[in-house]
Amino acid sequence: MSQWKQIQQLDVGMLEHVDHLYDHTFPMEVRQGLADWIETQDWEAAEHNESLAAMLFTNLLDQLERSCAQEHNFLQRHNLKLINQQLQVKYISSPGLIAHVISSCLQEERRILSTACMQQQGPMEMSPHNAVTLEKQRHMDTRVAVIRSSVQMMDQTVKHIEDMQDDFDLRYKTLQSLDPAEKKTDWMKREVTRLQEMLNRLDYKRKEILSKMGDIIKEIDSMVTGQLHPELLDWRRRQQTSIIGGPVLTGLDLLQNWFTVTAQSLFQIKRQLDKLGELVVKVTYEGDPIPLQTPQMEETVKCLVYLVIKSSFVVETQPCMPTHPQRSLIIKTGVQFTTKVRLLVKLPEVDYQLKVKTTFDKNRQFFILTNNTKAMDVEDSSNGCLSVEFRHLQLKEKKYINGAKGNEGLLSVTEELHSLSFEAHFTVLGLSIDLETSSLPLVVISNVSQLPAGWASVMWYNLLTDEPRNLGYFGNPPRASWSQLSEVLSWQFSSFAGRGLNADQLLMLGDKLLGQGACSDRQVSWSKFSKENIPGKPFSFWIWLESILELIRKHLLPVWNDNNIMGFVSKDMERALLKGKEAGTFLLRFSESHLGGITFTWVEQANNGESKFNSVEPYTKSRLAALPFADIIRDYKVMSEGVVSQNPLKFLYPDIPKDEAFSRYYNSPQSKVHPYLPALLIPISELPSNGTIPLVPCSSPEPLMSPGEFHLLHEQLCFNTMSPPYSDLTLTSSHVERRPVFGFSEQVCGGGATSSFNGSGRVLGKPRD
Template identity: 75%
Template sequence: MSQWKQIQQLQIKYQEQVGYLYDDNFPMDIRQVLSNYIESQDWDTAANHESMATVLLSNLLSQLDRQCSQEQNFLQRHNLKFIYQQLQTKCKASPLLMAGVISSCLREERRIISTASIQEQGPLEKSMQNSVAFERQKNMDNRVAVIRSSVQMMDQAVKYLEDMQDDFDFRYKTLQSRDPVDRNTEVMKQEVTRLQEMLNNLDFKRKENLSKMSDVIKEIDALIVSQLNPELMEWKRRQQINCIGGPLLTGLDQLQNWFTLTAQSLFQMKRQLDKLGELILKVTYESDPIPLQRPQMEEQVKYLIYHLIKSSFVVEKQPCMPTHPQKPLIIKTGVQFTTKVRLLVKLPEVDYQLKVKTIFDKNRQFFILTTTTKVMDVEESSNGCLSVEFRHLGPVSVTEELHSLSFEAQFNIQGINIDLETCSFPLVVISNVSQLPGGWASVMWYNLLTDEPRNLGFFASPQRASWGQLSEVLSWQFSTFAGRGLNREQLCMLGEKLMGTVQASQNECQVSWSKFCKENIHGKNFSFWMWLDSILELIKKHLLPIWNDNCIMGFVSKETERARLKDKEPGTFLLRFSESHLGGITFTWVEQSDSGEAKFISVEPYTKSRLSALPFADIIRDYKVITDGEVPENPLKFLYPDIPKDEAFGRLYNSQQNKGKMSNILSQQNGRAIELVLRKHYGNVLLMLMEMLLRTPITTSREYSHNALLKL
């Protein structure tokens, strides 16, 4: 079943979550009408290769244009044409960005489908949803809007104050220009009295305006401290969780809007204070409130501007190698990586080229091979992003040692010197691709358990993770890399394998870093994470369609496997991952013995080396063993619980033209299963003949028949 059809069958609350993914950048109408094409393309890779993104998007536009011409409904045809025009512009302007949007949407759809199948969210995802609650955003929007309105009203108040002062100044200078002889007249006394009243009103208005400005400054200060900075910290925490496969990261554009509006208010207030400074050059008097209060208020505004802009300098995209876009924060020596920094304050005053310096591991052995300085060019299409590519080298032995990547810039705005600095989350450096699984385990563990941005000594004494947290992250790995997450039953089996039967049902049970990644599983020469990661690789490279069609039960113990199969029809089989081999999948089917009891037959696990030769669906289709009837038969009839084999795997079969080649290879690969049958029916003598047969050319599995063996 296609991914889009699965979404249409979800509960409304999950469909609404999908709805939030789509906007003007990538309308849901396109997702609907071109669902088959969209799901059949590799957008993850395209998001990191511009030429591929350009081709895929060009094909998408061609299909959309064709769809427009074929659409019979006038209104729908009109909407599609309008969308086509908008999309065409965006695809040409930034193909990588558009491919990334589509990739993110598809990945988040899979996560929502996975969540719906589990029917409950884990503690991390719940906390992430709470952090971006709609009501909190609405409150923030209202508060920023009120401040903007107050500041704009202050503009009018300052202008009114200037008009009052000009009127007073004019009358005062007119009075001074009068003949001294006329100053003691009654008219002159009345004029002096009127001037005093005007000065009193002017003093009152100055004090009133300064009081209002002080209140607005306090409100902005409170907004930054109590809401804006916490929202930024929450976004950074969500970014950490997103890095390890968590929910889609959103909210940065909203943050930029809040930061920009707040900065605009502060700069507007700074101009108002500058205006007050100009007014006292013309008119001042004893106990004038402006020279008494303005300097302190000006310092407060500059302080807030400085720290607001300083905190708005963030890493939008964490360092990532283009070859492994879904595993950020792992850098291989000698390989390019990309990262983006972004200034969340967008003002005309800062719309100029800003030089950003990159520093890798201050005072340590790594160095950037290319230039360490890049220019930030604020562009509307990228929302003010800076994309930077670097290459670094260095002698390194890979442990859990963490490294840092910092960004620095300096600029002056309206007389305020601002030193910008931000850093990526800690990086893991590897020197060989074989070290990637261990590096990714470190990235997951760190970002799961701490929100400290520069805790480079974390693995000197790593924290423990609760099974509730860890199981959620493990499910995300399958959702991200294999398209479908794990259900409760599968996670329970993993918990048993990692912690034992008793602890597996307890979400609060603590798991150590060593237990997860360092210690070997009892009786094996590999760790729990090495075993699980090898399964992820196997799915991604050889089993993806079967996994996403929910045909693989996967994580199930032999005891549970037998309990599931014992009462089923003969020939019922299930697929599970090997517990004894790294990256292996096996199948077990049930038969009925002569005594009427169920017997179970399993095959030697298929690993990547065997699956490289044949698709797994074809192996299941063409698998044969010798039976009592002397003719090789396929014992696999029903995928557990009772799905006919061809119904479950039929759409994944290769064409029949390859079947002869497949049978030839399968007849050799099936040796282990045939060996089991021969031992039962013919004994060791015929087994020796079987071994002779395997050394002769074989064209079809039918040559394993009893008659063929006797002819030898």
Template identity: 60%
Template sequence: MERQRNVEHKVSAVKNSAQMTEQDVKYLEDLQEEFDLRYKTIQSIEHTNKNSVAVKQEMLLLQEMLNTLDYKRKEVLSKMTQIIKEAEALVNNLLTEELVDWKRRQQIACIGGPLHNGLDQLQNCFTLMAESLFQIRRQLEKLDELLVKLTYEGDPIPLQRPHLLERVNFLLYSLFQSSFVVERQPCMPTHPQRPLVLKTLIQFTVKLRLLIRLPELNYQIKVKAAIDRNASTISNRRFILCGTHVKAMNMDESANGSLSVEFRHLQPKEMKSCTGNKGSEGPQMVTEELHSITFETQVCLYGLTIDLETSSLPVVMISNVSQLPSAWASIIWYNLPTSEPQNLAFFNNPPPGTLNQVLEVLSWQFSSYVGRGLNSDQLSMLADKLTGLQVSYGDHQLSWSKFCKEHLPGKSFTFWAWLEAILELIKKHILPLWIDGCIMGFVSKEKERNLLKDKMPGTFLLRFSESNLGGITFTWVSRSENGEVNFHSVEPYNKGRLTALPFADILRDYKVIMADNVPENPLKYLYPDIPKDKAFGKHYSSQPNEAPRPMEGGTKGYVPSVFIPVSKILSDSTDPPSPSDLLPMSPSVYAVLREHLSPTVMETALSSPYSAD
């Protein structure tokens, strides 16, 4: 912020200096007009009168005026030289640095990082700078007009003006070329939190802005969009853009009045290859192929013609939505370590990222996608899972393959597939509980037991399954009569079960059948010591049913049924638990089963869904 204020201050100073020089040029113009008038008057006097005292005095006055004109011309040119020097420092250094920083913040925001801003402030700086340079350019043109009317030996205007004009024009070219930016990166409206992943034949949006906001340019700049214009040999796949790919920039569509254009109806379409090759047969998978969307336009203003071009960040093209998770992993990894805007060969040899970088980005995935980031304990568990070691966050290097391509030890899925499944589970089934901080989520079984062992019986915590994709389980602690501590973990709930029954209701109604066949809810306190109903009460879909009542009008009432998850804990600990799905069961159904079925059949039907997960 301090540097930005410094830039704004310096740009304002250049603008003020240009305004002051405007007054100097006007004074110079008035002085020269007076000189011209006096000189023409002397010229009109007859030759016989030119030796008079009055004429000689007038000639001396004209010489003094000419000396003053020469001094003022040199002074104005010196001031212009200084202004141009300051403008060069701003355009080539400070403004460029601010723009690079903004683009890096945009990259970070694209992969879930903090929202970026500052483009409006940059627009103000770019616009003020352009106005100042055009003002200096007009002043140089005015000096040329004065030169035509009056010149003399040693006149500084013909010596300095051409070089100054060349420098001003070069600055304007550089300023305009830098000011053409992608304000909002390509994104499918159906997946707003997954920008830069585009699906064939699905519309996407992208917005561009010219940071030099001049009214003369409104509706005068037509932008053309193209994909893979400089075709890379990395991918065998080629695409074209369907839809409206030429539009005019204007100040009317943006809420802040910026000079911008938004493409809303572009669709990428894959061209059939004459060789018949598919992208997956190339050196990389299709989700590792990077493509570039370029935008071209031309600015014609005040005699200048400036060609502009900019590109989006690299995008990944998919043909099936099932490729989205892998494609998003590629977008994350590309934008994680690099500020290179166009390195389409990135995945030929993807560089490693530091563990600290990766963990920060993983926390961003949770904060941006499901509303709550990860704390240090949760990140520590993920670090152990990624590395298998107790390592320092800062210096450990993590490979792309380890992040997204290699299976986790003893598992049939990768780390990223496991994490993406958890994100989807939270988003679609347990979002309120996650946002409220009820779910510890990422905790190892060893740490889980250390946390629970000294807590009151019935204390439980919620964590994500490590052996199943997209599963959540809960573990509670109990004590036997001899004081032995026992831990019980229920078989993970996946999206199928949670679609049938809300997770908060499961926690409220969950029952365990002990050796005496009396169902009871073992879940009393959410770790560390929060009463269960206090922690989850507001998330229950309904209150527990009251005692049955006859229906109005004398009609025979029905006993309301309540679906509850029931588990059976075997008294013989040597019998291995049999994994099975938890079935919702009403109390009335359970009573009927007990009455008509033998204990052996009941035990088989209610075999424990506990697992070692």
């Protein structure tokens, strides 16, 4: 099933996130109409290859034109034509940008699908949490609805009191206008008694409505402090976990509804209090409850309005560079970044030219280079609430005399935390309100090589604290339990690569980081995770893991998502798993000695019946850029004593036939040894003559052979026969070690010879039949 079809089967909450994803990025009509074609293209590679991006963009337009020609619906055909024109205008000069946009959308879709999958797994674990969450939401919905209904009913009560007072006022003024003689009649006495009764009822109604108002105000106060504010804090916490790869963030629209209804109820109560104040001007009396009680109520309502509106000013989208959409809170100087703030209260009577000013870390070494003030606007998708998106912010480093930066200390650049603040001021219903909020702490880098270390800081902060602005956090960072950290590490793989880590893989990582037998309550220090090198290795645990993530994203994504890569398994466990398996059974695991490398090990049966294990030198991204990994698995050969054997890889562990597991990923035609066929890349490893020890990784593989070198070597191979020193041309995994003497016999190249390539484009000569 295609990725887009899986997306369409998600529930409403997840589809809402997909809808937001395509709001300002890429037309959803194109994603829908060209779903299968889009998913088969390598958009990620095109981001960094201008010619490939241009070719894909041209093909995209061609596909769109064909789709438009086949569309029978007139309106839809018209829309597709407009989209085609808009895409050409926007991306014709920068096709790499649309490749980046589509690649980011596909990655985010995979993350959404992964989140949905995690929510569906483990019903016994997920159901209680979901049940509690739904019950809290229902309770909140009920409280808000009751408050709104009660406030609306008070409108009717105020109107009834106003009518009673008008009737009393009319009768009172009528009696006042009578002649003195008429005032002494029995009728007059009865009218005075009736007026006294009306005044008593009026006094009772005034006290009654003030009592009800007091109860509602107390209920709103209790709800705001006891439920609404905690729900907002919970959303902010979920935003933190979402940023570091956790479940997709939802619930903001629900919060918006609660905030809006609460604020509107408070506005309505304020108007009712104002109306009662007007009634006092017309009719008052000794012991009148309105002037005695309303001042305190008005003050309480005013404080609640301040609290609700100020709390509703939130950072909806944390600062993020469009070039790295899944690495929020990391900003590179000189590179534009975006952020978005939103007011969760619908304000029908506010001046919509509400301007928001953003400032960066006062008294720090960076400043915002671009325009930092922008007006909020009504956002249709958020039911009329105000929001503003800053799309072109850019930081610049301040220049200091003698090169001093003023903030240098023991912390590294990627441990220094900064924040972005947002301020606004407006008046509503006579209340002047100052709004202020800030982003989560962010890291500023000056070189993209600092990105992995910066992301480690972002993960560590958002994993272990819910403090919104603790900029000195890494002065004394807390430890994380392995159970906390392992969950976040699994999130990295689910969000960046589409599939998280299972318990066995996490166990191996725990052993690697903490030693054998690591358990969930073991504590991990910040330094051990990100700064200290792994014993015997020139890199830290996190850098090793990050390089594997990069390798998967660029070269192994389909194979990884189909669960064909065991990945994280120790060498001892690898042999234990393969021992006793049928000859040719192999598994794939990530290298522990190379950054961003993957290797495979297969088992053979020795003459004495014991199992032999052979491992190849790890394939890194530089090697996989030349030949897809699935093709390496398909075409892999081993050369022993000058003889090239058949492919030793037969079954993917535990017993899946190789072609069944990998055939869908094959790109190039399978290589065949046949005269005059075009040369193809074939990965070849040399097995030592005794054939009993695993292949040892080459410490410093030579670079690919240049076209000139290839031509010279090809000329040397154009003989009918080769002299015995054939082994002087030694091949290891995807690598040729050139020796000074080739040792070919000096015959004229008359008969011709065929040749085939190894995994790195090297040539293995073979006489023509």
